[in-house]
Amino acid sequence: MRGKFWVYSDLVLQNLSQSMSNMTCGSIVPGLDGCRNESYALVLKLIAIATILITGVCGVAIPLVGKDCRFLRTDSKFFVAAKAFAAGVILATGFVHILPDATSSLTDPCLPKFPWSKFPFSGFIAMMAALATLLADFIGTQYYERKQEKQNHSVQADSLDLISESSIVPVERRAGDETLFGEEEGGAMHIVGIHAHAAHHRHNHSQENGACDGHSNSYGHSHSHGIGGIDEEGGVRHAVVSQVLELGIVSHSIIIGLSLGVSHSPCTIRPLIWALSFHQFFEGFALGGCISQAHFRTLKTTLMACFFALTTPLGIAVGIAVSSSYNPKSPRALVIEGIFNSISAGILVYMALVDLIAADLLSKKMSCNARLQVMSYFALFLGAGLMSSLAIWA
Secondary structure (H helix, E strand, C coil): HHHHHHHHHHHHHHHHHHCCCCCCCCCCCCCCCCCCCCCHHHHHHHHHHHHHHHHHHHHHHHHHHHHHCCCCCCCCCHHHHHHHHHHHHHHHHHHHHHHHHHHHHHHHCCHHHHHHCCHHHHHHHHHHHHHHHHHHHHHHHHHHHHHHHHHHHHHHHHHHHHHHEEEEEECCCCCCCCCCCCCCCCCCECCHHHHHHHHHHEEEEEEEEEECCCCCCCEEECCCCEECEEECCCCCHHHHHHHHHHHHHHHHHHHHHHHHHHHCCCCHHHHHHHHHHHHHHHHHHHHHHHHHHHCCCCCHHHHHEEEEEEEHHHHHHHHHHHCCCCCCCHHHHHHHHHHHHHHHHHHHHHHHHHHHHHHHHHHHHHHHHHHHHHHHHHHHHHHHHHHHHHHCCC
């Protein structure tokens, strides 16, 4: 029994060492060898960096810069429909582009059959990544809620101190005076309602006629004091969603950029430029919408937008720099790319379904507006269909 265990262990270690080999494996795809042109490929890579950077910046900036525009406000019908289109793009990216690539990499004949062909690692890793994203979603939401609650308590305490110092004037008692309202025995003054007002620092007055008849009229006024840049209901949720979504987008953008950067085939690079530009623009729009709804401070908003826009071009630049030493046809590259792509697919599928599609399309606002429902579902299927069709070329 012990002998079988050691034989099995040696086999596993041997296969893992083969999986980490950097030697070229497999044959070149027919037709691509004749398309190899390093100088022209370099020109296309530089064009790709500029094009993808511009489309990424435009995509993420439109919801942020245009939030004062009536059509681009986060509560406008156009924004909701455009965000649904972008969610469809992200969903198709995870299911149609990234997950099949991960499966192809981890089941490549270059890798040892055991364990890579004996177990569906790509699907398993994607599933675990989705569950890990759920956990991160929960922990992040709890963290931001507690942080906001502490800041609210701090503001309430400061308000009470300010009121006690500036608004309460001691009243001298004269002989024969009756006890003042709110005054306790011993001369202490009990302020009724101050704590209640501080705790209920936001007030809303609204009146709605007709819940879901498509003609609901609502009006009201409200005032609120934002804490840490999050001053709307649901702002905490959007803060978490935007950061987790960016994590998923960035993780696969690095792999995509690196793969394009190390390629020397114009036949491979040319269709990737247009596919990645389309994909980068609408992923940026979805991310920019989430960042806009989160109401981050200007510095953090700018950093998140720049980080997204620069990731894929930076990956391409790194790919160009290491193209002489990086071997994309080696078992090591296949394993690394397969694992990263599986993780990215799990994150993006979860974010698209749970935090983008379900959060918007199953909301009260959507259920009360039939026209908005039709627009959003049409945009969702259109985005998913168009992004899926790009798999024909890239």
